[in-house]
Amino acid sequence: MAENRNQGADNGGQKGTSRRGFASMDPQRQREIASAGGRAAHRQGVAHEWSSDEAREAGRKGGQNSHGGGRRNTNGERGSDRER
Template sequence: MATTKASAQHQSEGHSPRGFGAMDPERQRAISAAGGRAAHEKGTAHEFDSEQAREAGRKGGQHSHGGHASRAQHAEAGRQSHKNQ
């Protein structure tokens, strides 16, 4: 079993790692995949429509970029400011 940072911290505090978070990542992936398949078979799984997917992508982009301009926009702004000097 792989030791994660969290499980190593628990071991140093006198706790033994247990539960889903202490499992090998491959085992976690297998369990998660089985749960996803079961949810789809049961009909309770959420499926994004294109509008929901677009909104999720927009929010993710804002979160990862802090809502700021893209790298390309920053680079262009830098080139423009050097031209003006």
């Protein structure tokens, strides 16, 4: 017997969605909670501290992934795979 867990719940008229959990929160509230967690981690001394080299490498990798850097097309050439 299948049962909808949200049956009877006020979920704004959206079928099959939940108003529970971090992802369903207002973005401002999410930032407040995440910020508090970051401050707590720093107070406890367990937060990650980025070195200049680590930050540079992470930025390089992010740029490659988001902008297609380092990807090669079928001819072995660098650049976008999109048709022009």
